[in-house]
Amino acid sequence: MKYFLLPLGCQMNRSDTERVRTVLHGMGFTETDKEEEATILGVIACSVRQKGIDKVYSRILKWNEMKQNHNCITFVSGCILPADRERFVKLFDLVFTMNELPDLPDMIRQYGVFIPMKNDDSSNTNDVETRIIASVPNSISKAPYINKVVNPSANMDRFWVINPDHLSDFEAFIPIQNGCNKFCTYCAVPYTRGREVSRKSEDIINELKELVEKGYKSITLLGQNVNSYGLDKKGEEINFAELLRRIGAYGDASGKEFWVYFTSPHPRDMSDEVIEVISQYKCLGKQIHLPIQSGDDNMLQRMNRKHTLDDYRHIIHTIRRLLPEATIFTDIIVGFTGETEEEFENSRKAMEEFKYNMAYIAQYSVRPGAVASSWADDVPKAKKRERYHILTDELMKHSLVYNQGLIGKTQKVLVTGYDRKNGYLTGHTEGKIVIRFQSRDKNLIGQIVTVKVTSATALSIEGILL
Ligand code: SF4
Numbered sequence: 001m002k003y004f005l006l007p008l009g010c011q012m013n014r015s016d017t018e019r020v021r022t023v024l025h026g027m028g029f030t031e032t033d034k035e036e037e038a039t040i041l042g043v044i045a046c047s048v049r050q051k052g053i054d055k056v057y058s059r060i061l062k063w064n065e066m067k068q069n070h071n072c073i074t075f076v077s078g079c080i081l082p083a084d085r086e087r088f089v090k091l092f093d094l095v096f097t098m099n100e101l102p103d104l105p106d107m108i109r110q111y112g113v114f115i116p117m118k119n120d121d122s123s124n125t126n127d128v129e130t131r132i133i134a135s136v137p138n139s140i141s142k143a144p145y146i147n148k149v150v151n152p153s154a155n156m157d158r159f160w161v162i163n164p165d166h167l168s169d170f171e172a173f174i175p176i177q178n179g180c181n182k183f184c185t186y187c188a189v190p191y192t193r194g195r196e197v198s199r200k201s202e203d204i205i206n207e208l209k210e211l212v213e214k215g216y217k218s219i220t221l222l223g224q225n226v227n228s229y230g231l232d233k234k235g236e237e238i239n240f241a242e243l244l245r246r247i248g249a250y251g252d253a254s255g256k257e258f259w260v261y262f263t264s265p266h267p268r269d270m271s272d273e274v275i276e277v278i279s280q281y282k283c284l285g286k287q288i289h290l291p292i293q294s295g296d297d298n299m300l301q302r303m304n305r306k307h308t309l310d311d312y313r314h315i316i317h318t319i320r321r322l323l324p325e326a327t328i329f330t331d332i333i334v335g336f337t338g339e340t341e342e343e344f345e346n347s348r349k350a351m352e353e354f355k356y357n358m359a360y361i362a363q364y365s366v367r368p369g370a371v372a373s374s375w376a377d378d379v380p381k382a383k384k385r386e387r388y389h390i391l392t393d394e395l396m397k398h399s400l401v402y403n404q405g406l407i408g409k410t411q412k413v414l415v416t417g418y419d420r421k422n423g424y425l426t427g428h429t430e431g432k433i434v435i436r437f438q439s440r441d442k443n444l445i446g447q448i449v450t451v452k453v454t455s456a457t458a459l460s461i462e463g464i465l466l
Contacts (some may be wrong), residue, residue, distance in 0.1 A: 004038035009046025015173035018164035044078035079192035081369040097152040153194035170446035177223030188369035227265035241273040248281025259285035291331035295350025296343040327357040327431030335384030355398040396458035403456035
């Protein structure tokens with residue numbers, strides 16, 4: 001029996017999907033990329049943009065069509081706004097929050113579906129199929145399981161304790177926290193994922209140790225507000241800097257080569273101590289992703305970011321002082337409600353000042369459920385596009401200078417796969433600069449190798465394998 005999963009959105013959803021896979025595999029299902037073969041069809045939804053939710057609707061309409069001549073169960077989980085949830089329960093067979101994932105086998109049993117887990121006798125396969133076909137309802141209006149959970153962050157330990165079935169055997173994510181208390185006005189995450197809850201540090205470190213023992217080379221600690229880790233359990237749990245310190249001490253003593261990253265931090269919780277700790281341990285990746293969102297104080301206030309440009313500047317200066325080799329990435333929004341020419345110009349100046357290696361530049365679009373969704377989206381599309389291009393040019397200017405400065409130097413590179421150019425492999429440096437080099441040796445994929453940089457563009461570098 002097979003399942004088909006459609007993860008949408010960010011790395012957190014990708015990470016959640018790995019635990020969903022574990023539960024389905026534990027029930028005896030195997031994965032397929034062909035929807036028409038699957039008995040279980042699931043979406044891990046993303047509500048960050050309306051586009052993501054539109055994809056969920058188009059998929060469930062297709063699946064419900066398929067139900068006319070194909071027996072299957074559909075589910076949706078992930079980031080879902082309360083209003084969408086109301087609609088989804090009428091369309092999907094199962095709607096649940098991630099903290100209820102351990103109950104998925106029971107939810108499926110409510111349909112009377114035979115779960116093949118205990119059936120080791122492969123000669124009974126036909127019998128199993130017959131029983132499924134007999135028991136899965138066709139009716140799309142039947143939703144025997146509707147969860148009533150109002151706090152999607154409650155009991156997250158039940159979810160985290162599930163061993164993820166990783167999609168890669170050299171790169172992995174470890175969720176360390178769920179939810180967000182920041183309530184940025186453009187973002188719906190606090191409403192879809194609930195309030196911040198930190199995972200037990202002991203469990204995080206154990207999961208990391210297992211990955212390192214298995215030979216993982218890139219491990220990313222994940223949270224919507226990753227560096228506020230521990231703040232919800234003050235006095236009971238360590239803080240983010242201490243978590244990194246313990247990971248760093250273990251990693252450097254292990255004698256293994258790997259890099260630990262984290263995403264996404266909030267400038268408000270980015271202490272000097274965090275940066276000091278990163279500077280002290282080799283295994284803590286020298287790459288910092290620090291969202292700025294805007295370079296203008298008035299705008300930051302309208303976004304409810306709870307920090308000023310000067311606070312942000314202090315962090316960047318501390319990074320440059322303590323981690324001179326670190327690359328810095330950011331997220332920035334153009335065309336947020338009411339953005340004036342002057343406010344935008346302050347964002348451009350900030351990009352010029354901070355000389356990012358990479359910036360994810362978003363043209364603002366209304367995120368349903370967020371506070372700003374009731375505000376006018378009053379910057380014309382053409383203006384947003386123009387501002388996007390101005391910031392992109394600013395980024396390219398600085399990233400090109402940085403990348404050209406690497407020519408002639410050697411870099412440690414994690415090889416991640418084949419490049420589009422035939423005969424080349426691709427990967428990234430510790431600072432997550434994309435690099436390619438000539439080789440057809442697929443055994444290098446998943447390994448850290450040394451490459452001498454020979455040429456550079458604004459977005460990537462090229463080199464020779466040493
Ligand atoms: S910090 Fe702001 S942008 Fe990030 S998840 Fe929380 S509310 Fe959303």
